[in-house]
Amino acid sequence: MSNIPSRTLPFGTLLGYAPGNVPAYSSDYSSASTVDYPKRSSYRSYVDGIYMGYKWQCVEFARRWMYCNYGYIFDDVAMAYDIFDLRSVRDLATNTRLPLNAFRNGSKSHPTLGSLLIWQEGGEFEDTGHVAVVTDVAPNYIRIAEQNVGHGQWREGHNYARELTAKITDDGEYWVKCSYGDAEILGWMTQTDDTRYAETSPIKNSALSTIKSLNADTSSITRKSWLNMANSDEAAFVEMMGGHYLTAVPEEQSRYFLLSKTAIDELEYATNELHGLFMHATEYVLCHDELLAKFNLPKAVLPKIRQSWDNRLNQLITSRFDFAQTPQGLKVYEYNCDSASCYMEAGKVQGKWGQHYLLNDSEDAGKDLFHDLCRAWEKSHAKGLVHILRDQDPEEEYHALFMQEALQAAGIDSKIIVRLHGLEWDSEGTIRDSDGEAVNWVWKTWSWETALDQIRAECEDDEAFEPQWSLGKPLRLSDVLLRKNIMVFEPLWTLIPSNKAILPVLWQLFPNHPLLLNSAFELNDELKATGYVEKPIVGRCGANIALFDQNQNLVEATSGGFGEQEKIYQQFYPLPQVGKYYTQVCTFTAAGVYAGSCVRVDTAMVISKDSDCMPLRFVGDKAFLAEH
Structure with a gap:
């Protein structure tokens, strides 16, 4: 029997208590009160300051049950069925990882109290799959506690939500029947050292996570020019570099770095997962004033940051993660959400470098970046003319021109403005350019901190900042970027994840996460x-x-x-030294999703503004291991 509760109770109603006195709640979202749950942050669940998941989904319950009973949690997953691919949990008290083994439905290793029963995506659990906690195991049935199925009260005196039919074969195999005819149980996860009958995990070859430094064959290269001088962004890049170079070191023009396909896949996964973690942490900070105070932001701008987060969460265009890529694993240093640089180097220049040096046996690590960037602009809310604001700086010049090319490819008109030149108030308080066109949409190379410095200098700590306008009064950068009717990319909320104060918050919310330091x-x-x-x-x-x-x-x-x-x-956690260079891998996003990679290198241990960007390419695993 399945015992699926028939009566649906309102969202957040207590349904029952699982072993360990862990409560389960109704997740009938259609009945959620907008008073009790006024915004997204209201749906986030925390215990002891550690993120458990969204109220009151199945994954949140499983993670919370494990933490309350055993003190360990499994890593964040996109979907419930992804839990079946995990192979460890984090013991928060001892700062260690414990084995988590997967057993297929029908395994001779039977589920036990505390095992996690996992459903495949499809049918009743379309797209997401499902997870439940095993509370009791018998030869002919298994009992489970769960959330997000039925939304009804558990039977009085029961510490479980449902009972499923089970059978043990003559060979000792344990089979569980799903109560939904269109759903499939994958199996169960058990924290145990016993791997008999467990699903095997591919043995990771740490050599596939290394970075190699190679030199292109220049013997047949006769031309020195390889960037198209008819393209304004490429011409500006050549002018800054003093020639058709990607690196400033003359003797290193043929050097490039190589990763395996496995490493690229790991970078993509890490980038997408980390973006989600940083977004969780950003929301947490904005809901806790004592943490927000540590970010040293002017009080006058805090309401605008919160408004930006509430209204423009999904309007991110560009961002960049900085990684240490080592055989021991990936570690992220920080997230550059506010005016991330190196997009042109990764999305265009390194690819053209590879074509020039005839590297046909490997692929450009930024080959999809420009296309993904265009799609991000196509899906953005930008309508009409976008004004690109930049400083009088050679790097910002080609960066702005590259972005203008992406906007053009996305079908969006744009103008580049240098240091607010030509912008002024009109008699109605609208900011217009020298052609009289209103400034409504802005993409900037300026850091938000530049505008905040003006606010710090001109506003009292508790004074509400509003851009002022009057004829004859000089226009400030803060007047443009903080104008109510001007939408700026990247949004103001990116100040939070770009601030290093987010890093301790992440470690608090996701302690001992393998990607974090x-x-x-x-x-x-x-x-x-x-x-x-x-x-x-x-x-x-x-x-x-x-x-x-x-x-x-x-x-x-x-x-x-x-x-x-x-x-x-x-x-x-030092960068790996590849040859004479300390090498940092950078990954780029378009609208928060992985879009490409490049490397920054230096003979010093800290990557700085003057550090070189060198070409990054990748090959299949077999070819990578064969490469000397």
Whole structure:
């Protein structure tokens, strides 16, 4: 029998208690009160400050049950059926990973109390699959506790939601029957060291996660020019570089870096997962004033940041993650959501470099970036003319021209404005360009922090900031970027995930996550033991960063203009040294989704504004392992 509750109870109603006194709630979203749940953040579930999932979905219940009963959790997953691919859980008390093994329905290793029963996507559980917690196992039935099925009260005195029919064969196989005729049970997950009958996991070859440095064969290359000087962005790039070069080092023009297809796939997965984690953390910060205060943002602009998050969450165009890629795994340093650089290098220049050097046996790691960027603009809310704002800087010049080309390919008109030249108020308070066209949509290379510096200088701490206009009064950058009727890309909320203060918040919400580095607002013994990096919460291009080893000796430090900013402390996890270069892998998104990669390299340990961008390519795993 299935015992599916027939009566649907309102969202958030207590349905029953699973073993360990863990409550389960109704997830009938159609009945959710807009008073009790006024915005997205209201649906996020936390226990002890650790993110469990969305109220009151099946994954949230499974993760919360495991944490409350055992003190460990499984990693964040996109869909419930993805849990079947996990192979470990995180024990938060001991900072260790424990094995989590998968057993197919019909396995000779039977489920036990606390096993997770997993459904495949399809039928009743279309797109998502399902997960439930096993509360009791018998030869002819199995009992489960769950959320997001039935939304009805559990039977009085029962610590489970449903009972499913089971059968043990003469060979000792344990089979569970799904109560829905169109759904399929994959099997169960059990935290155990016993791998007999468990699903095998491909043995990862750590060599596939390394980075190789190679040189292109130049013997048949006769031409020196390979960028199209008729294209304004490429011409600007050539002018800045002093020739058709990707790197500033003359003797390194033929050097490139190579990754395996497995490594590229891992970068794509990590990028998409991390974007979700950073979005979770951003919402958490905006709901906790004591955390938001650590971001050192003017109080006058906080309401605008919250409004931006509520109204423009899905209007991100560009962002970049910075990774250390090592055989031990990927670790992210930070997320550049606010005016991320190197898009042209990754999305155009390195690809043309590969064509010039006839590298037909490998693929450009940024080959899809321009196309994905165009699609992001096509799906954006931008209508009419987009004004591209940039500073008087050679790098920003070609970056702006590259973005203009993407806008044009997306069918969107644009104009480039240098340092607000030609912009002024009209008599109605509308900002117009020199041709009299209103400024309604803006994409900028300027950092939001530049506008905030103006606010800090001109507003009292508790004064509400509103851009002022009057004839004859000079127009400020903050007047443009914070104007109510002007939509700016990237949105104002990107100040939060781009601020280094987000890193300790992430570590609190997702402790010991394999992609994250231990981070804290205060230097602690755990960070001292690993070595640590001191970072300003706001900074650009690797400025004012100090690296300390396990003995607290200063290893390396950079200068810059952010020395007065508040600091955070992050675990010291050095970049891999490939040849003479410390090598950082950067991944780029279009609308928050992975779109391509490149590498930044330096003989110093910290990547800075002056660090070189070199070509990144990839090949199939077999070819990568054969490459010397």
